[in-house]
Every structure is written in structure tokens, then in C-alpha cells.
Amino acid sequence: MAADEPLVLGIETSCDETGVGIVRGTTLLADAIASSVDTHARYGGVVPEIASRAHLEAMVPTIERALKVAGVSARDLDGIAVTAGPGLAGALLVGVSAAKAYAYALNKPLYGVNHLASHICVDQLEHGPLPEPTMALLVSGGHSSLLLAPDITADVRPMGATIDDAAGEAFDKIARVLDLGFPGGPVIDRLAREGDPNAIAFPRGLTGAKDPAYDFSFSGLKTAVARWIEAKRASGEEVPVRDVAASFQEAVVDVLTRKAVRACKDEGVDHLMIGGGVAANSRLRALAEERCERAGIRLRVPRPGLCTDNGAMVAALGAEMVARNRPASDLELSADSSLPVTDPHVPGNHGHDHDHVHEVSKENLYS
Amino acid sequence: MDTATPAVTVALHDGDSVVAESRQVDARRHGELLLPAVDRVLKEAGLKLDAVTGIVVGVGPGPYTGLRVGLVTAATFASALGVPVHGLCTLDGLAHASGIEEPFVVATDARRKEVYWARYENSRTRVTEAAVDRPAEIADRVAGLPAVGAGARLYPEVFPDARDPEHQSAGALAALAAEKLVAGTDFLDPLPMYLRRPDAQVPKNYKVVTPK
Ligand SMILES: [Zn+2]
Numbered sequence: 001m002a003a004d005e006p007l008v009l010g011i012e013t014s015c016d017e018t019g020v021g022i023v024r025g026t027t028l029l030a031d032a033i034a035s036s037v038d039t040h041a042r043y044g045g046v047v048p049e050i051a052s053r054a055h056l057e058a059m060v061p062t063i064e065r066a067l068k069v070a071g072v073s074a075r076d077l078d079g080i081a082v083t084a085g086p087g088l089a090g091a092l093l094v095g096v097s098a099a100k101a102y103a104y105a106l107n108k109p110l111y112g113v114n115h116l117a118s119h120i121c122v123d124q125l126e127h128g129p130l131p132e133p134t135m136a137l138l139v140s141g142g143h144s145s146l147l148l149a150p151d152i153t154a155d156v157r158p159m160g161a162t163i164d165d166a167a168g169e170a171f172d173k174i175a176r177v178l179d180l181g182f183p184g185g186p187v188i189d190r191l192a193r194e195g196d197p198n199a200i201a202f203p204r205g206l207t208g209a210k211d212p213a214y215d216f217s218f219s220g221l222k223t224a225v226a227r228w229i230e231a232k233r234a235s236g237e238e239v240p241v242r243d244v245a246a247s248f249q250e251a252v253v254d255v256l257t258r259k260a261v262r263a264c265k266d267e268g269v270d271h272l273m274i275g276g277g278v279a280a281n282s283r284l285r286a287l288a289e290e291r292c293e294r295a296g297i298r299l300r301v302p303r304p305g306l307c308t309d310n311g312a313m314v315a316a317l318g319a320e321m322v323a324r325n326r327p328a329s330d331l332e333l334s335a336d337s338s339l340p341v342t343d344p345h346v347p348g349n350h351g352h353d354h355d356h357v358h359e360v361s362k363e364n365l366y367s
Numbered sequence: 368m369d370t371a372t373p374a375v376t377v378a379l380h381d382g383d384s385v386v387a388e389s390r391q392v393d394a395r396r397h398g399e400l401l402l403p404a405v406d407r408v409l410k411e412a413g414l415k416l417d418a419v420t421g422i423v424v425g426v427g428p429g430p431y432t433g434l435r436v437g438l439v440t441a442a443t444f445a446s447a448l449g450v451p452v453h454g455l456c457t458l459d460g461l462a463h464a465s466g467i468e469e470p471f472v473v474a475t476d477a478r479r480k481e482v483y484w485a486r487y488e489n490s491r492t493r494v495t496e497a498a499v500d501r502p503a504e505i506a507d508r509v510a511g512l513p514a515v516g517a518g519a520r521l522y523p524e525v526f527p528d529a530r531d532p533e534h535q536s537a538g539a540l541a542a543l544a545a546e547k548l549v550a551g552t553d554f555l556d557p558l559p560m561y562l563r564r565p566d567a568q569v570p571k572n573y574k575v576v577t578p579k
Pocket of ligand 1: 308
């Protein structure tokens, strides 16, 4: 293989998307996805057991589709990467089991990688190699984090995170209160374009002088918006849905971008990447662009299809692991629903307890 | 291979007999144990996975998370190797291993105070569809019959004549499959037999996956 352009297949099953991506170095070859989001819609959120069942059904067909789209043979792969965590335990386990079986059957090295680091690394497929360090703002239904990444394969540091709800979760809940369905992000974004973001002054969580500089809180905002809507309804007035959507959205993206830009300035980092499903939000992109430009920071946001959960992001990080010669995972790799963000990947256990098993595995894997 | 019960079990069968077998009972670590077990079994036989001409997997019934480990592993092996994957009812493996040649019951632990169970005419002939029920509710349908499987041992008041085996053996499952392959009889699709609808509840703080 070309050491700098490894061919890697990545599997992602941490939530409700079954994703399989194939990359060659920083070039995207395939991004196959099967989503169970429609099934979850009527429950107003992701139901873990439904997601796990859907992953099992979609897993092998999605792998086969990705290989077909990429036009490569599984034999030519330089590695198999998989989201080892964080995420829903049962959902992760389907992907991890498939990746282990695939790596074993094909005699390929296996890389269990971190979902959050993958969200950052995916931008390599859009804008080329990540600057080191990169500041990353990850916002989705599952996460709202500010991360500093001096080396995406080995050194990712948490700067701040939500102390209650994820940003995307707040979008979903407000959409539910407004009877707009699930997921809430896209519909609120669309309605907000026709509303006035300054119509209602909703609170900005954790922005006081004594509050943690980089942590987020969206729970208070969510409650404030819901109360405001209920008060309108109680008094028999019509709810100005577009203005509510725009004002709520403005409160979220104002805090997110303000804190991200501040973190860049404080740490002397001149690149900000924004990823995760909420990065598809048009107002978040616009405001981040505006504030980064003013602060002299280069903004990198992948196209929306790469911001939401997908297999390409896992393959992108896997390829980086191969290119930088990081140690592979072993056959005992397990799904870790709370894998710390500080672990970009899960290298094999070389400890004494595992010596024997590891030796056996290695021989069968690579001989 | 079969991961539908607390047993994580893998066997290699050459058409005549079981060449190697692994069986570990650990209800919480199916995901970690399965691949190393496959590796050990092949190593013991001095073979590589690509020597395998077919995969047989127990499709349950079984609690979901562990069950899926075996099914997705089997399906992925089959796809990577280009070999067929055959499904068998997990209870049929236990029945086959029992060698009992009179009417009996197989019952495994379905948790939530229930068992997965089926009735057999003999070790090769299942006469009811696999089902999930509370033991007390099926007492009259299993009365007087010997019973195998961990579910039988858990509820001695309903299954007083509990016999071996307690746990699934992939060797027995493979032997049953080898007989079926020779006879040309049908297998099940390698799809999970859950027998329960998913708990369709959005957990509080759903999707919050970022450690605080
Ligand atoms: Zn994500």
C-alpha cells in the first residue's frame, strides 16, 4: 500500500445511522448509509432497541454497497475502522462485531476509533489535512463539545461540553412543543429563515462572567422557550412559530459560536472546524463565518452530508491511524458506550493478561 | 456459532464430526468473547477461516444484544468469504445435544421472569414454534415432560425433571446442520428470532453520548 494513502473501510453504528464509508487517504470513495430515523420519528427520539435491530438488518448490505460504489475489492483494503464509542451500547456492538468479523476474515488490521474524533477528522475529506492544532465545535443530537485537537490520532483535549442537553436535542424538543415533528433541526432552520431572530430575547445559558467559559447549557433555554409558547397558547393568542424558531435558534448559535471563537483566541488556534448534525444549520454556519472572519480565524465546515453521522468519517480517522502507524486494536475490542473523548482510538491490549490470546490472534490475523 | 444464550459457543465441523469447539458462559461479554473463540477453534484445528465452506448460526430466540453478535458475525463472515450462512433455531441445538428420544421440552432463560421454549417429539423433531412465556402460564403444556436448558433449571416448580444439557453447544448445532445439509432439508434465514417487540421508549436524555 501507499503509506500516505491507505485504503480504509469505516463502519459507524453509534446511533440511528448504519454508515459504511471507504476512503483512500483523504479522498472519499464511498459513503453508504442506511437510516432508521423514520422509524424513530413517531417516538420523538431514537429508540435504542429499534436502532440496534435496524443496524443488524442493514450492516452487510451497506458494506457491500459501499464496496460497489467505491469500485474497490475488499482484498485491497489496508484496514477496517469502526466506531468503538461513545454511543448507544447495543447499537455500537453491531458495528464493532461486524468490523471484527470483517477484519478477521480478510486478514486486515482493525482500528476501533472514537466517534467524536471521527467527526473532526471527516473534514480532511472536504478540505484536506487537518491543521494542527485544530479547534473543533461538535454539535448534534448527541453531543455539544468544544475540543482541541493537536493530533487527531493521539491527542484530543476536551475544552468544554454541555452540562445538560445537547444542542440538537434542544432543537428536537422545541420542534415537539411546536408540533413540527422529529428531527427538529431542519424544520426549525427552514422556518427560522422567515422569522425575526430578535423578536424574543431568549436566555443565553452559561454566558455570565463567572460561568465556565467553554461549557454549554441548553436546558434553561429549552424550558424558557416552552414556557413562552405555553403562555401564548394559554392566553389564546396565536404562536408566531417563525419568530419563535428564529429567536430560539439565534440563542443556540450565538452561544455556540461565541464560545468557540473565544476558545480559539484564548488558545491561539487559528482554525475552527464545526461538525455534527447541527453543523448543517444554516444560521450556525453564517454566524460562525461572520465571527471567525472578524477574529482572523479560518473556519472549516464539511458539507452537511459529512456532518451527520456516517461511515466516511470513521474511515477518514482509520486512514489517518494507518498513515501514522498507530497500533491496531485486537480481536477483543469491545463497544464502549462512554469511551472518553481523550481516547481517539482503542489500541490492542499488550498487557500480561492478554499476551497469550494476543499472540494466537496475531498469528491467525496476519500470517 | 451461537450467542443467543449466555453461552458464547463456536465449533468447527468437517461433515463427519466436530473438529474443535469452544464454549464460554458469560452473559455480558458476547461481543468480546466471540472472535477470540473463533480464532482459538481454528487454531486448534490448524486451519484458517477461508477453509470454511459454510457458516451455521443460532438465530435464537434469545435476548437481543448477545443474539445480534453471533448473527452479524456470521453474516459478515459469509459476505467476506463468499460462503452460505444457514440459520438454525437455538433451541434445536439444545434438543439435538440432549439425545432424548421421547417427548420433551427445551427452555432457555428469556429474563423478565419468562422462558423461551418449544416442545419436541424427539431430539430432532420440534413440534411447536418457539415461544416466550411465563413458566406458570405453560405449566399444563409441559407437565410430565423432561426439560433441558437453563430455563428449565431456573423454574423447577414447572420443570421438575430438568436434564442436561444446560447450555448451548455449537458442536451440537453444527452436527445438526451437517445432517440437514446431507439430507437437503431447509434451514432458517439467518435472521434474529426476537419473539418480543422492542421496548419503544425514548430514554430520558436520549442520544446524550458525550461524557460530561
Ligand atoms: Zn455524531
